[in-house]
Amino acid sequence: MILSPRVRFKSVMDVLVLFTSASDTFQFASAVVGVAAILVAGFLLWIAFKNVVLAPWLISNALQKQGVQGVPYTISLGKLRFAGNSPPSTSSAAANLRPHRTVAPLIAPLYYDWKLKYGDVFLFWVGYRPVLSVSNLEHMKEILYNKSGHFEKPSLRPDVKDVEGEAVSSLRGERWSIHRRIVSPAFFYDKLKAMTPAIVDCAKVILDDWESQIQYKSNKEVNVYDELKALSADIIARCAFGSSYEEGRRFFKLQQEQEKVILQVYQSVYIPGVRYLPTKQNRHAWKLKRTIEEIVSEIIEKRGNGYDGTDLLEILMDANRQEFSQSREKLLSFREIVDECKLFFYAGHETTSTLIAWTFLLLAQNPHWQEEARKEVLHVCGKGLPTHENLHGLKVVGMILNEALRMYPPAPYLIRETVKETKLGGLSIPRDTMFLLPIIDFQFDRALWGDDVHDFNPQRFADGIGNACKASAAYAPFSMGPRNCLGQSFAMLESRAIVAMTLQRFTFTVSPGYIHCPIATFTLRPQYGIQIIFKKLE
């Protein structure tokens, strides 16, 4: 203890009294700190006990009593995995090169073992969260249309929310409907039409590059998965940020870094409070977030109020301006605008690029359909750059993309959770139960699609999606109901453009080096890429 020189002691007693009271104060403070530490530790233990032991036990007990079977619960404190979704070894993947029938069991092997063992409705665990697998079409419709308001998107973990932010895809209730209303105009027909030249321009750059490399060799092997990811990112950067395209690219590079952090966070068990500690991972995440926000504010500042473009950022800013002029309030905060731009990229680039990459694989494996599609493209668009109207007129290409979405849906499983106790198919489902809806399984149901369900047959879509199988709800690559994919038309436009422009210039086959290994992380993607050999069209 350091005493100020100004303190004067009259007697030894004074000094003793001072020391006694100081040590009392010290003891009192220590006691307070001790009690606080015990309370905090007790609180954390209670949260951990409630989340990791009590809640899982209550939910599984309630379901077991109603005859729902499932995987026994074991407390998992290591890395979390989805239903054993580890990529298969290269050799087992290579053995599965041909049959598409292996897609679903390959991406979630444990899940399909459990399904065989326990039947269509069963319980399994993602970490300590109980998940009910639902393979009944009527139940899936009830959950996705959510007329009762009992089924919602799962709430994001606070540490994931910190990094990812919250946008239309994860919001609920009133905030979700405001965001959906504001973002929807970005995908209206006239906006998509205005974006078509940018999409075609970006595709032309990459195809010119492939073509120039073929000048020196007779053919070129391309890992289309990697190249298409870069191309879709460019396209999204243009459509989200228009002329502020370079800043858009920087934004999305940083966001890719953020995605890696999100994956790490998702794989770890959530411990309250840890996200505030200055760990290496947290500091990295904070820095990325700061820099991303700085880029968007720079773009907004540069634009001022006189910008006349029609990109996503401008649509969001415009909604704010209109609301402000009427009510002096802004609809979206700055952070919400940033989060919507992030979502646009996140939801849009990986999904669309995997769809196009799988489509290239299927066309390379099925030369007859490749030729049919090429004939149509050359007939409708000639050899020039396609227009928006041209792209709409491509029926065969549309059928091929629909079939690719059936066999390789970029989002093969959807997740929901109950926000209230509810009834589903005679079962009483407790609150906070998660559902897994295996879209991919309905799309491979032989009873609904026929005996050729495992074959690539775009012909089944000749009379439209509604007539492709016995129950139209069995085809849901873009989900269904009020929260279906907002970017569906954009994704289909981009895919039509890239497939058509490639068919105009090249014929293509699968490389002998290709290893068939679909895995599901955020999307259903090819673990080792898709290597395609392109030859210039005579």
Ligand code: HEM
């Ligand atoms: C082939 C490409 C795509 C596929 C297969 C796809 C699929 C889906 C699916 C299945 C959902 C529903 C998710 C759920 O309910 O859990 C969804 C939602 C969404 N998608 Fe897509 N998507 C694609 C491309 C895009 C693109 C290009 C964008 C935007 C640029 C986009 C924006 C969105 C948004 C904003 C939502 C959330 C809607 C809401 O919750 O109200 N998607 N998408």
